[in-house]
Amino acid sequence: MLSTFERFKSSQEVKKTRLCIGIDPVIERLPIHLQSVEGLKQFCNEIFDSTEDLCCCYKINFAFFEYLGVDGFIILKDLIKRIGSNVPVIADAKRGDIGNSSQYYAESVFNYFNADAITVNPYMGYDSVQPFLEHKGKFVFLLGLTSNPGSRDFQRLMVEGDVPLYEKVITLSKKWGDNYSLGYVVGATHHKELKRIAELVDSYMLLLPGIGTQGGKLEVAMEAIKGKNAIINVSRDIIFPSQNENYLEKVREKAQFYKEKLDLS
Amino acid sequence: MLSTFERFKSSQEVKKTRLCIGIDPVIERLPIHLQSVEGLKQFCNEIFDSTEDLCCCYKINFAFFEYLGVDGFIILKDLIKRIGSNVPVIADAKRGDIGNSSQYYAESVFNYFNADAITVNPYMGYDSVQPFLEHKGKFVFLLGLTSNPGSRDFQRLMVEGDVPLYEKVITLSKKWGDNYSLGYVVGATHHKELKRIAELVDSYMLLLPGIGTQGGKLEVAMEAIKGKNAIINVSRDIIFPSQNENYLEKVREKAQFYKEKLDLS
Numbered sequence: 001m002l003s004t005f006e007r008f009k010s011s012q013e014v015k016k017t018r019l020c021i022g023i024d025p026v027i028e029r030l031p032i033h034l035q036s037v038e039g040l041k042q043f044c045n046e047i048f049d050s051t052e053d054l055c056c057c058y059k060i061n062f063a064f065f066e067y068l069g070v071d072g073f074i075i076l077k078d079l080i081k082r083i084g085s086n087v088p089v090i091a092d093a094k095r096g097d098i099g100n101s102s103q104y105y106a107e108s109v110f111n112y113f114n115a116d117a118i119t120v121n122p123y124m125g126y127d128s129v130q131p132f133l134e135h136k137g138k139f140v141f142l143l144g145l146t147s148n149p150g151s152r153d154f155q156r157l158m159v160e161g162d163v164p165l166y167e168k169v170i171t172l173s174k175k176w177g178d179n180y181s182l183g184y185v186v187g188a189t190h191h192k193e194l195k196r197i198a199e200l201v202d203s204y205m206l207l208l209p210g211i212g213t214q215g216g217k218l219e220v221a222m223e224a225i226k227g228k229n230a231i232i233n234v235s236r237d238i239i240f241p242s243q244n245e246n247y248l249e250k251v252r253e254k255a256q257f258y259k260e261k262l263d264l265s
Numbered sequence: 266m267l268s269t270f271e272r273f274k275s276s277q278e279v280k281k282t283r284l285c286i287g288i289d290p291v292i293e294r295l296p297i298h299l300q301s302v303e304g305l306k307q308f309c310n311e312i313f314d315s316t317e318d319l320c321c322c323y324k325i326n327f328a329f330f331e332y333l334g335v336d337g338f339i340i341l342k343d344l345i346k347r348i349g350s351n352v353p354v355i356a357d358a359k360r361g362d363i364g365n366s367s368q369y370y371a372e373s374v375f376n377y378f379n380a381d382a383i384t385v386n387p388y389m390g391y392d393s394v395q396p397f398l399e400h401k402g403k404f405v406f407l408l409g410l411t412s413n414p415g416s417r418d419f420q421r422l423m424v425e426g427d428v429p430l431y432e433k434v435i436t437l438s439k440k441w442g443d444n445y446s447l448g449y450v451v452g453a454t455h456h457k458e459l460k461r462i463a464e465l466v467d468s469y470m471l472l473l474p475g476i477g478t479q480g481g482k483l484e485v486a487m488e489a490i491k492g493k494n495a496i497i498n499v500s501r502d503i504i505f506p507s508q509n510e511n512y513l514e515k516v517r518e519k520a521q522f523y524k525e526k527l528d529l530s
Contacts, residue, residue, distance in 0.1 A: 026365070063362055063369035069377040070338050077334065094362050096386065097328055098413040098479075100291070107332035121361065123388040123408060125415020143388060148363040150390020154434060159422040165430065169419060214363075 004116040004139040005180040007088045008205065008231065011056040016265040018222075019258050020090065021051055022209065022235025023079070024061040029240045031247045037068060041075045047239055048083055050248045054255040058083060059090040059209070059233050060115070080113055090141065090207065091115035099127040106132045117141060119185055119207075122169045126176060133177045139205075140182050144170050145197065147187025147210030170200055179203045179229070188216030188232065194224035205229040211258075212237030218261050234258050269381040269404040270445040272353045273470065273496065276321040281530040283487075284523050285355065286316055287474065287500025288344070289326040294505045296512045302333060306340045312504055313348055315513045319520040323348060324355040324474070324498050325380070345379055355406065355472065356380035364392040371397045382406060384450055384472075387434045391441060398442045404470075405447050409435050410462065412452025412475030435465055444468045444494070453481030453497065459489035470494040476523075477502030483526050499523050 002010070012018065025040050034043045048058070060079065065072035080089050091113060095105040109118045110132075117139035120132055132140045145155050145166040155166040163171075170184055183205030186197050198206065206225060210216035213236040221232055238258060241250035267275070277283065290305050299308045313323070325344065330337035345354050356378060360370040374383045375397075382404035385397055397405045410420050410431040420431040428436075435449055448470030451462050463471065471490060475481035478501040486497055503523060506515035 024366070026369075061362075061366055063366040063373070067369040067372035067377060069342065069373070070335055073335050073338055092362075092366075094360070094386075097326075097357075097359050098411065099415075101289070101326055101328040104291075104328040104332040108328070108334070112332060112334040121359075121386045121388050123386050123419060124411050124413060125418030125420070127413050127415040129415075146363065146389050148389060148392050150364075150392040150394075153390030153437060154388060154430065155390070157424040157430065157433065159424050159430070165419065165422065165424070168422060172418060 001137065003137040003180060004088055005205070007116065008057060008139070011088060012264055015053070015056045015259070016263060017054070017056055017259045018230060018232045018262040018264055019055045019255070020057045020059050020207070020231045020233040021047070021055045021238055021255060022059045022061065022092070022233045023047060023239065024235045025064050029236070029243070031243045031245065033245055037071050040068070041078070044075065044079045045082060046248055047251060048079065050252050051255045052087060054252070054259045055087070057088040057090060057231060059092050059235070061235070062091060062093040077113055080115055088116040090117040090119065092119050094119050094121050094143065096121035096124050096128045098124065099131055102128050103131040106135055110135045110138050119143065122173060129173065129176055133181055138181070140177065141185045141207045142169065142173055142182065144184040144186045145190055145193065146185060147189045147214050147216065151187065167200060170197070174204060179205065183207060183229070185209065187214070188221040189214055191217060191220045194221060198225045198228050198230070203229060205231065207231050207233060209233040209235070222262065232262050266402065268402040268445060269353055270470070272381065273322060273404070276353060277529055280318070280321045280524070281528060282319070282321055282524045283495060283497045283527040283529055284320045284520070285322045285324050285472070285496045285498040286312070286320045286503055286520060287324045287326065287357070287498045288312060288504065289500045290329050294501070294508070296508045296510065298510055302336050305333070306343070309340065309344045310347060311513055312516060313344065315517050316503070316520045317352060319517070319524045320352070322353040322355060322496060324357050324500070326500070327356060327358040342378055353381040355382040355384065357384050359384050359386050359408065361386035361389050361393045363389065364396055367393050368396040371400055375400045375403050384408065387438060394438065394441055398446055403446070405442065406450045406472045407434065407438055407447065409449040409451045410455055410458065411450060412454045412479050412481065416452065432465060435462070439469060444470065448472060448494070450474065452479070453486040454479055456482060456485045459486060463490045463493050463495070468494060470496065472496050472498060474498040474500070487527065497527050
C-alpha cells in the first residue's frame with residue numbers, strides 16, 4: 001500500500017496541479033437550497049464529485065462538521081469514505097495534547113475517520129506530536145506560520161537564537177520525523193516570508209492555506225515554492241462562488257482556474 | 266442564569282474543595298467488566314454518580330470519546346447532560362483555529378455538547394481565541410505551561426522581553442478577556458514555577474492538571490496557589506484505582522482523599 005506521501009506525489013503527477021480543495025461547508029454560505037443538515041451532506045458530496053479530477057487532494061476542516069454534533073460526524077465519515085482511496089484527504093483538525101491523549105486523537109482521525117493526513121498544533125511539543133507520527137504511512141502537517149492575523153501574536157516572537165518562534169518550531173521539529181511523514185502549514189498570506197520558509201523546510205512538504213478570501217497571492221506563493229514539495233489549498237474561493245441552484249458549474253470553473261494557475265506540468 | 270465563573274466559585278464554596286475530577290476513560294484501563302463501548306458509557310456515568318458530592322467540577326477529555334466516533338460522541342453528549350447544571354463541566358478539547366473555524370468549534374463545545382468551559386491552544390493568537398470568549402457566561406482556559414515533558418520544547422523558550430514564551434502568552438492574552446471569562450492551564454508538574462505563575466495570573470483562574478500519575482505534587486501546588494482562584498484536576502489517580510467489579514468503592518476513597526487534601530474550608 002502506498003504511503004500518504006507517495007499518494008500526494010503521484011496525485012500531483014497525475015493531476016498536474018498543486019491544488020488542494022478545502023471543504024469548509026459553512027452552512028450560511030451554502031447554496032440557498034442546501035442550507036440544512038441534509039443539504040450540507042449533499043453539498044459536500046457534490047463538491048467532491050464535481051472536482052475530483054481537478055485537485056491533488058482535499059483538506060476537510062473538522063470545525064464545520066463538529067458543530068452539527070453526531071449528524072456532522074456521520075456526514076464527515078461518509079464524505080471521507082466517498083473520497084476513498086483515489087484522492088488523499090487532509091483532516092484539518094488542529095489537534096494536539098499530552099501524549100496519552102494525542103494517541104487517541106490520532107486513532108480518531110486516522111483509524112475511525114480514515115483520513116490520510118492531519119494538521120497538528122506544535123505548542124505542546126514533542127510528545128504531543130509523536131503519537132500522530134507513529135501511524136506509519138500517514139502524514140502530519142505541523143502548524144508553522146499560520147495564515148491568520150493572530151499569527152503575529154506569538155509565532156513571530158523572536159526567540160533564543162534570534163529567530164522567530166515559527167522558525168524554531170520548524171527547525172526543531174524536523175528531527176521528530178522525516179520528510180515522508182512530516183510537513184508544515186505555512187499561510188500563503190505571508191508574502192515576504194514564503195521564500196525563506198521554503199528554503200528552511202528544505203524537502204519537507206508545505207501545505208499553504210490562505211489563498212483567495214484570506215488575501216494570499218497565488219503568483220507569489222507559486223514563485224516562492226518553485227521546485228519544492230508543496231500543496232496549495234483554496235477553500236472558500238472555490239466552493240462558494242454562488243448560492244444558486246446551478247452553483248456547481250461555477251465551482252468547476254473556479255476549480256479549473258486554480259488548477260491551471262497551480263500547474264505542475 | 267449564573268455564569269460559569271460564578272458556578273466555579275459557588276461550587277467550590279459548597280463543596281469546600283478545589284478538586285476537579287478528570288474523566289479520561291482510556292478503554293484498556295477501565296474495570297475489566299466495562300471494557301466495551303457500552304461499558305465505557307456505564308463507567309462514565311458511575312464515576313459521576315459516585316463522586317458528584319466530592320468535587321467542584323469535572324474535566325472531560327474529548328480525545329477518549331472521539332476515537333470511538335459516533336458512539337463516543339453520543340456517550341460524551343449524554344454524560345454532559347447527565348452532569349447537568351449541578352456541577353460545571355470543562356471540555357478538555359484543546360481547540361483553536363483561524364477565527365472563522367474557531368467560531369464553529371465554540372459552537373460545537375458550548376452549544377452542541379453544552380460544556381461550560383473549554384481548554385484552548387494559544388499558538389494561533391488572538392483571533393483563534395476570541396470566538397470562544399464571545400460566548401457570554403462560558404469560560405476559556407488557555408494553555409500556558411502544560412504538564413507534559415514536551416512543554417519544554419517551545420513554551421519555555423526565552424522570547425523578546427527576556428521571559429519564557431508561556432509567560433508572554435499569559436501577559437499578552439490577559440487583555441483578551443477578563444477574569445470572569447478567561448483563565449490558564451498550568452501543569453502542577455512544574456513545581457519551581459508555580460508560585461511565580463500564580464502571581465503572574467493574578468486574579469485569573471488557574472486550572473492545574475498533572476497531579477498524581479504525571480508527577481505533580483499536591484502539597485506544592487496547594488502552597489503555590491494559596492488565596493488564588495484555582496482548580497486542581499486529578500484524573501487517572503482517582504478514576505483508575507482498580508479494575509475489579511467493586512472499583513467504585515476505591516474511586517470514592519481516592520476522591521475523598523483528594524477532596525480533603527485540596528480543602529478550601
